[in-house]
Amino acid sequence: MLTDIGQRRERLAIPGEAYAAFAILALLIAVPLFAGNAAVDKLTTLFVYLLLAVMWNLLAGYAGIVSVGQQAFFGLGGYFAVRLVEAGLPPYWAFFVGALGVAIVAIPISAAILRLKGGELAIALWVLAEVLRLAVMFDPLVQGETGISLLAMNSFDPTFRRNLNYWLGLAAVSGMLVAAYFLLRSKIGLSAKAIRDDEEAAKSIGIDAMRVKQVFFVIAAFGCAIAGMIWLANTITYQPRTNFGIQWTVFMLFMVLVGGLGTFAGPIVGAVVFFLLQEIFGNYGAWYLAGLGLIAILFASMLPGGIMGYVQSKTGFVPFSDGMTQNNRKRP
Amino acid sequence: MLEAIVQGVLLGGYYAVIAAGLSLMLGVVRFINLAHGDLAVLGAYLALAAIAFLGLPVWWAFALVLPVMAGIGWGLQRFLFARTLEGGFLLPLLATFGLGAVLQNGMQGIFGSETRSLANYMGNLSWAGWQLPFGLYVGVLPVLTFAAAVIVLGGLQVMLSFTKIGRAMRATSTDPEAAELQGVDARRVQRVATAIAFMLAGLAGMFLAMRAQVTPYAGPAQLIFAFQAVIIGGIGSLWGTLIGGIALGVAQSLGASISAQWFQLAGHFLFFVVLAIRMSSAGPTRERVLVWFDRIADALRLRTRGERKHAD
Numbered sequence: 001m002l003t004d005i006g007q008r009r010e011r012l013a014i015p016g017e018a019y020a021a022f023a024i025l026a027l028l029i030a031v032p033l034f035a036g037n038a039a040v041d042k043l044t045t046l047f048v049y050l051l052l053a054v055m056w057n058l059l060a061g062y063a064g065i066v067s068v069g070q071q072a073f074f075g076l077g078g079y080f081a082v083r084l085v086e087a088g089l090p091p092y093w094a095f096f097v098g099a100l101g102v103a104i105v106a107i108p109i110s111a112a113i114l115r116l117k118g119g120e121l122a123i124a125l126w127v128l129a130e131v132l133r134l135a136v137m138f139d140p141l142v143q144g145e146t147g148i149s150l151l152a153m154n155s156f157d158p159t160f161r162r163n164l165n166y167w168l169g170l171a172a173v174s175g176m177l178v179a180a181y182f183l184l185r186s187k188i189g190l191s192a193k194a195i196r197d198d199e200e201a202a203k204s205i206g207i208d209a210m211r212v213k214q215v216f217f218v219i220a221a222f223g224c225a226i227a228g229m230i231w232l233a234n235t236i237t238y239q240p241r242t243n244f245g246i247q248w249t250v251f252m253l254f255m256v257l258v259g260g261l262g263t264f265a266g267p268i269v270g271a272v273v274f275f276l277l278q279e280i281f282g283n284y285g286a287w288y289l290a291g292l293g294l295i296a297i298l299f300a301s302m303l304p305g306g307i308m309g310y311v312q313s314k315t316g317f318v319p320f321s322d323g324m325t326q327n328n329r330k331r332p
Numbered sequence: 333m334l335e336a337i338v339q340g341v342l343l344g345g346y347y348a349v350i351a352a353g354l355s356l357m358l359g360v361v362r363f364i365n366l367a368h369g370d371l372a373v374l375g376a377y378l379a380l381a382a383i384a385f386l387g388l389p390v391w392w393a394f395a396l397v398l399p400v401m402a403g404i405g406w407g408l409q410r411f412l413f414a415r416t417l418e419g420g421f422l423l424p425l426l427a428t429f430g431l432g433a434v435l436q437n438g439m440q441g442i443f444g445s446e447t448r449s450l451a452n453y454m455g456n457l458s459w460a461g462w463q464l465p466f467g468l469y470v471g472v473l474p475v476l477t478f479a480a481a482v483i484v485l486g487g488l489q490v491m492l493s494f495t496k497i498g499r500a501m502r503a504t505s506t507d508p509e510a511a512e513l514q515g516v517d518a519r520r521v522q523r524v525a526t527a528i529a530f531m532l533a534g535l536a537g538m539f540l541a542m543r544a545q546v547t548p549y550a551g552p553a554q555l556i557f558a559f560q561a562v563i564i565g566g567i568g569s570l571w572g573t574l575i576g577g578i579a580l581g582v583a584q585s586l587g588a589s590i591s592a593q594w595f596q597l598a599g600h601f602l603f604f605v606v607l608a609i610r611m612s613s614a615g616p617t618r619e620r621v622l623v624w625f626d627r628i629a630d631a632l633r634l635r636t637r638g639e640r641k642h643a644d
Contacts, residue, residue: 066425068366115611118421119364123559124607130556131600134593246552250433257426286440286548293433300427301415 017319028170032163040166044234046275047169048227049255053267053274054176055223056252061262062184063216064196066118068249069125070224072132075244077102077225078232079136085152086141092164095229099222106221110214126246133244147239150232161233169230176223181264181320188215196262247289254292257299260308264320269307333589335468340585342470344561344578345478346539350554351561351573352485353532359505359568360525361409363417363424368533369555370435373548375401375534376541377439380448390453394538398531405530409523432551439548447545454542477539481574484532489570501525505568553596560603563610 032040052070059065080098085091109128116124137144153161183189191212194202203209232238251274259270274292281288303310312318354368365371375397382393408431416423451458454473461471492498500521503511508518540546540554557580565576580599587598 060422064422066422068425068429112608112611116607119358119366119425120563122366122425123364123556124604126552127556127560127600127603131597131604134597134600137593250429253426253429257430261422286437288437290434290437290441293430293435293437296430297412297427297434300419300423300430301412304416304419304423 044166044169047173049271050173051227052252053255053271055220057256057267059220062192063213066122067125068122069129071248072129073221073224074228077228078238078243091152099225102225103222106218110217114213133240137240150236153236165233172226260306263308266308336585336589340582341578342474342478343581345481347561347577348481348574350536350558353529354558355562357529360501361522366428367432370432370551371533372537373551375537376546379538397534401530401534402527405527409526449545450541564606
């Protein structure tokens with residue numbers, strides 16, 4: 001079994017679907033040159049969703065961490081950026097440094113909180129997000145519920161700013177996807193899958209489960225912080241209740257569950273589906289959100305593998321296979 | 333200070349009721365129902381709807397909500413939760429989180445976003461109280477809630493200790509497979525446990541709406557409080573949820589005397605402190621403390637037999 005994986009890992013040739021990905025990337029890079037402002041804005045939002053979905057899939061699909069508190073890092077990233085800009089850093093530098101700061105903060109958090117498991121971990125992370133939100137609201141700069149506008153962003157030309165946000169979002173999504181691809185093929189990625197399938201068995205062959213989970217947790221925190229930065233760069237306003245909102249986690253869960261938990265392409269498919277639903281039904285407000293919940297329930301009970309899980313089991317085609325396909329896992 | 337502590341203790345009664353349902357499902361069905369708080373709010377809105385649309389007297393409305401909640405719980409366990417439980421620990425969490433979104437936004441769609449309260453239908457009960465020595469003022473409603481909590485927990489204890497279904501529940505919570513070998517229908521037991529948990533959630537929601545305003549999005553905060561009470565009191569202990577609820581209520585109440593934000597923060601901090609103590613490596617001090625907790629629990633017969641976790 002182990003040698004089997006080893007042989008699979010050696011075949012690190014560029015898969016066919018990668019060429020399609022490059023073509024899509026080239027097309028997306030060029031979009032601001034011919035598309036209207038509204039389209040660029042909407043695609044930037046899609047990039048935020050994509051980032052969140054990919055990060056949540058890394059956590060739940062590979063490291064077995066169900067987080068309903070990922071908004072903690074989304075919101076904290078925005079707060080760090082606001083504070084750094086206030087301290088005099090140029091906005092886009094503040095975004096990058098702030099996201100790194102979130103990743104650093106996530107290290108001690110992961111060491112403490114990942115001792116919990118399952119539902120306990122899920123709720124503890126949620127409480128953490130609430131504590132961070134309440135703490136941020138104490139900052140006089142944020143003024144409690146009121147929030148703050150990132151006025152420094154107004155020094156940029158609106159079109160330039162919009163396009164820059166778009167390209168940064170695209171760069172972040174592509175970068176994190178490539179990072180996730182290699183992470184999952186690395187020793188740590190394989191260890192994570194072993195832990196997800198059977199934690200006790202994985203520990204018995206010498207895998208440091210805690211360390212592996214920490215790596216995934218910190219990367220996901222960084223990715224969510226980046227997503228929070230792009231959101232902030234686009235909306236310019238920072239409000240604790242919005243940026244630390246539980247709805248971000250609802251969206252992440254929906255995208256990953258619908259697209260396919262634990263598949264590489266799943267969160268991408270899920271994010272696109274979610275984005276389209278948002279565009280078509282977003283105006284229905286509460287009923288639209290209730291519908292999202294209902295779809296999530298249906299997928300959890302009827303099609304737990306999501307769209308990609310279904311496609312992969314029917315066709316045997318696994319885009320960006322990580323060396324261990326769905327079929328492989330089901331083998332007794 | 334004294335006032336805050338008394339109010340906090342009484343608030344703990346409410347937390348005990350909502351936490352007992354969560355704890356029961358965690359023990360018997362083995363997953364954390366992330367929609368538990370939303371179900372409590374659903375109970376409150378069902379009561380409001382029964383009063384407004386069916387024209388029922390308040391107490392009749394309450395009596396109607398409980399079996400309805402039990403029915404919902406039975407059905408969801410039968411047709412949804414049991415199915416997701418087969419797919420590991422992830423799917424029940426995802427399904428109940430989705431259920432929470434359905435409940436919150438569905439209630440928002442039907443009832444709108446304005447805050448509602450049952451207090452309007454309670455006559456003078458919502459403000460009546462007793463003037464006690466030391467300048468203390470205690471409301472009738474909080475005292476009634478607390479008394480109801482003790483009665484409910486006592487009833488659950490009697491059921492778990494002396495009835496056939498109660499024994500089956502304890503057996504299922506200890507080891508479902510072994511229970512099945514002994515002729516227990518674990519699936520049926522889990523349905524009963526879920527039905528009871530939903531009833532407790534509905535009851536707690538009505539208590540909440542009697543003393544405060546509710547909105548369709550009030551559920552997640554209630555879930556967090558319920559879970560904190562379970563953790564602070566100790567998982568798997570029925571009376572522990574009352575102790576946990578009281579500790580949480582006192583912390584929040586003391587926090588609220590600083591500022592509104594500290595109401596929640598104080599509870600969160602207590603929660604993390606208890607978690608940290610529980611997670612800290614099992615040193616001799618910790619073991620000794622836990623053993624003493626167990627001895628006290630045994631002496632007071634707070635736990636049912638066989639639930640003792642720490643050896644002497």
